[in-house]
Amino acid sequence: MIELREAEPADITVLSYWDTKQHVIDAGEDEDWNWAYELARKPAWRKMYIAELDRRAIGFIQIIDPLEEETHYWGHVAKDQRAIDIWIGEESDLNKGYGTTMMKLALDHCFSDPNVIRVLIDPLASNTKAHRFYERLGFKFVEQKVFDGEACSVYAISRIDFEGIK
Ligand SMILES: CC(C)(COP(=O)(O)OP(=O)(O)OC[C@H]1O[C@@H](n2cnc3c(N)ncnc32)[C@H](O)[C@@H]1OP(=O)(O)O)[C@@H](O)C(=O)NCCC(=O)NCCS
Structure with missing residues (x-):
């Protein structure tokens, strides 16, 4: 069974190890996440989760409110949205x-807040495998956008489309 649990400081070991993996590097997700600092704090605009398969850590998910996120990575965005890594x-x-x-678990988390209308993701424009993955989940292409010098493809899923895939 796959479950999401909140990430904690002790997860620095596995997260740093995953940062060295080629498929994580290729996705641009190996940027300096400053794990020691970030895992020790819980800002209101963010949740960090470790996905576990039968209690074994298999992956990472971050959910942010892109409007409230403190570096304003997403630029001008509407309220009541979430963004996922x-x-x-x-x-x-x-x-x-x-x-x-x-x-699907992450989207459940996002849309369990009745105010949330849309969830965003920003795979690298080159990450066509990920595009397929998101499209199959019901995400729709929104626009090409450069984030921190990286060409990305923004996709989004609305609450209505999410209800359709449940
Ligand atoms: C994207 C990712 C989370 C999907 O999880 P998964 O368990 O591999 O995916 P599923 O088995 O549920 O679905 C398979 C689909 O995942 C996608 N996928 C598989 N390997 C992938 C990879 N190395 N990178 C990106 N997407 C991948 C493909 O769309 C694949 O479908 P396909 O058979 O048509 O190629 C996972 O592949 C991954 O961690 N990739 C590397 C990091 C990444 O690209 N993250 C997204 C950044 S926005």
Whole structure:
């Protein structure tokens, strides 16, 4: 069974290890996450989760409020949205449906707040495998956008579309 639990300071070991994985690097998710600092705090605009398969850590999910996020990475965005980052750690855990389950759990979290109208993601424009993954989940392409010098493809899923895939 796959479950999400809140990330904690002790997860620095596994998260730093996953940062060295080629598929995580290729997705641009190996940027300096400053784990020691970030895992020790819980700002109101963010949740960080470790996905566990039968209690074994298999991946990471971050959910933010892009309007409130303190670096304003997303620029001008509407209120009542969420944005997600996701990756699986071990290559051997890819392509087994775990990511689909993790994403559905994350979307459940997001839309359990009745105010949330839309969830955003920003895969690299080059990460066509991830685009397919999100499209299959019901996300729709919004726009190409450069974030921190990286060309990204913004996708979004609305509450109505999410209700349709449940
Ligand atoms: C994207 C990701 C979370 C999907 O989880 P998963 O368990 O592998 O996916 P599922 O088994 O549920 O679905 C399979 C789909 O995932 C996508 N996928 C598989 N490997 C991938 C990889 N290395 N990178 C990106 N997407 C991948 C493909 O769309 C695949 O479908 P396909 O058979 O048509 O190619 C996972 O592959 C991953 O962590 N990839 C690397 C990091 C990443 O790209 N994160 C997203 C950044 S926005």
